[in-house]
Amino acid sequence: MIKNSFVAVAVALAMAGCSSVKLDDVPVENKTPTGVTQPPGGGTQSRVEPVVTDAVDGTKEGPQNVARLIYFDFDSYVIKPEFQPLIEAHARFLKANPGRRIAIEGHTDERGGREYNLALGQRRSEAVRRALGLLGVPDNQLEAVSFGKEKPIATGGDEASFAKNRRAEIVYR
């Protein structure tokens, strides 16, 4: 049975092979990709030129013995009272050092879209910026930015990790 079908396949192939005839007069439409921007030197159209970026330096020194992290509740950008002393300490330092600037980096947990989380993280950093402004820090020393969910501190998928990631970081530049 197996042998028979093998022979049958072989015969079918033999027919297919034998009956194919070269026909040089069958025209093939010449469809060289035209109208595309060929890189100079007749190069490869689909080539991508790689770019490598250099990272900028991280944080510079701020006030001694003052924490730089403010944590937020789920879906909230309200600064909790326990972080008020921290914000006051940074405000004092910035007013005493008018040449110093900070970035306030807002962050979210991993749930939801990247761009929407970027906007939510921005709300957190803006809340800290406004709190510092209310304490008399000039706006030109402050920049509120967001990393959304892109830079988690904790990578677990549980509430304890989420809580660590819902934060604003004060970074001296």
Add this chain to the structure above:
Amino acid sequence: MTNPLLWRRRDAAALLAGLAVSPAFAQFRVEVTGVGLTQLPIAIAPFRSETAPPQKLAAIIQADLERSGQFRPVEPNGANLDETSRPDLTPWRQKGTDSLVVGSVNRLADGRWDVRFRLWDVVKGQDLGGQSYAVTAGDLRLAAHRMSDFIYEKLTGDKGVFSTRIAYVTKAGNRYNLWVADSDGENAQSALASTEPIISPAWSANGAQLAYVSFESRKPVVYVHDVASGKRRLIANFKGSNSAPAWSPDGRTLAVTLSREGGSQLYTIDANGGEPRRLTQSSGIDTEPAYSSDGRYIYFVSDRGGAPQIYRMPPSGGNPERVTFTGNYNISPAISPDGRWLAYISRINGQFKLQVMELSSGTVSSVTDTIADESPSFAPNSRLIVYATRQNAREALMTTTLDGKIKARLAGQGGDIREPDWGPFQK
């Protein structure tokens, strides 16, 4: 020639040759998880002298057609044909195939490759035409995808998207890369490597430039990047966050989200740079702009009603009209190029699900069984959506038909993979 023993030997040789090329098939990882109602059977014979060039053209074409979900491959079993052959179609009819693809590939004197093929209608015994390309080794896959496009259009009547490109982002440790890949996820080339995150790549209408958000200066900044030359320029680097770039269909304008005046609001900027013009005036979040392909609307996400919903407004700003009404978290709008469909992500019972809305009727359907869907983007023929999700606790890029029946997982780099954007048709 009728000696069966001789033919048995040839058959064995053909079988061995088939085994030799099978690793090339293995690299494609085509995972069609659903089956269309009708799948056209097609046989793609190995191209004559196709072991010579670095790409196995027949295998690439077969994988393309399979991934569309609209084709079923029929084994060519050692066929020895090329585009100049006039094959006897009877045995192909017996194999149950409707179409047959034959071709050849030859090295030219200048080092490029001459690729030719022909498509046969096996049922009607008709020559459906062929094409030839002279390409560099680096464009052999592009040539294969263009052949797939030709075959797809001839047999389905729809324009193929195999020769288009997809941009996406990977994260491996602290290394972020923005990739430009073939529509099957293969042949990925790095456009940007960074130690800081990269998000929201967006192809320009001519497929030459990508806008994206890079955090390389430790804040989100919008660049426009010419992928062939690697030249890039800053488009939005204002105080605060700069994000969510979207190209106008004419390529002249970018809509972006800026926080320069406090709060995330929509602006437009000339694609050559310049002063932004504010589009929205809300006290909440307005972000994720997306132009409709006719340029009549910008769709965007706003929480002005208390929770994120999708709205649309004229491209110069003006009165927004709410588009999504179900649920309390609808984000990441994408409009199909034919203007008929809105894809977006909805949070439903704590799960993030890709939704497709028919704009004329407002009918919404959920098209995935995954729970962390992100970043939908339409293929230029409006037939497929690429999106990011999680599968087996790993990030993955998937394509789906609009009815969710046919899905395929795209090949990609190791590590986490996200933020796909499907580029336009290319000439």
